[in-house]
Amino acid sequence: MEELKAELKAKIIQVLNLEDVSAEDIKDDDSLFGDGLGLDSIDALELIVLLDKEYGIKLSDPKQGKAIFESINTMAEFIAENRTK
């Protein structure tokens, strides 16, 4: 799980062009949206694409994203349980 979390942080930084952020800056339970990492609605769509492209997970209901993308912890747990690649 720790390996997956580290991989997720690196992919998020790359995909979302977070130039001023390093993996060490993102705590596992930090909020990804709002006051945490400050991601926006377009970032949320990018994360949905990332789940599909990298882990073979298609979100049928985008509203699921709110709970899944709460933090690195919640994302990693969801991916570990649902990944198809």
Added chain:
Amino acid sequence: MQNQAYIIHHARIAGNKLYRNGELIFTAQAEGFADFAKQAYKELNLDYPKFYKMDNLSKLAILCADVVLSEAYNHQNVAILLSNKSGSLDTDRRHQASIQQEDNFYPSPAIFVYTLANICLGEISIRHDLKSENIFLINETFDAETMHAQASYLLQSKKADYVLCGWVELFDEKYKAVLYLVGPSGQTEHSINQINDLINK
């Protein structure tokens, strides 16, 4: 009816060089526009992380606009009137590449939202908190007469107190931006000849 207008400030970006009012203020040894833009962002101390998420056309527009518009113009009634030749084709092509293969079909929302040239108007407006008239025209070459007429109309009709005008072109690593701010006072007359001089230098 005719109120005299002036070119207050101007800026130019081309060939890894950035000029403010004709003076070279930054040059870089850069490998491509993205590298140049990153270096210029740091040189100008923009402190605006959203910059990194923009496409290259918007980065070019934001950099040039930041040189022309000091903070004194934030929240002011500054209309924006821009033009280029290639529209958003540079980003359109990146989007096309992401949907080219049926078995690797992953369009990026962050790229897709920049597949309109006038998005860079919005980026400038957000950056400087402008809620003003704006338009983006696509032309083979810069049309100084139209730009002059439209800027004059916006000022004379009091739809704007200032107008940020110019050319913001980027395609396939070739780029050039020339922006100038028109307003009620300044040293340089807002005339078609002066505009052509600025653009074609």
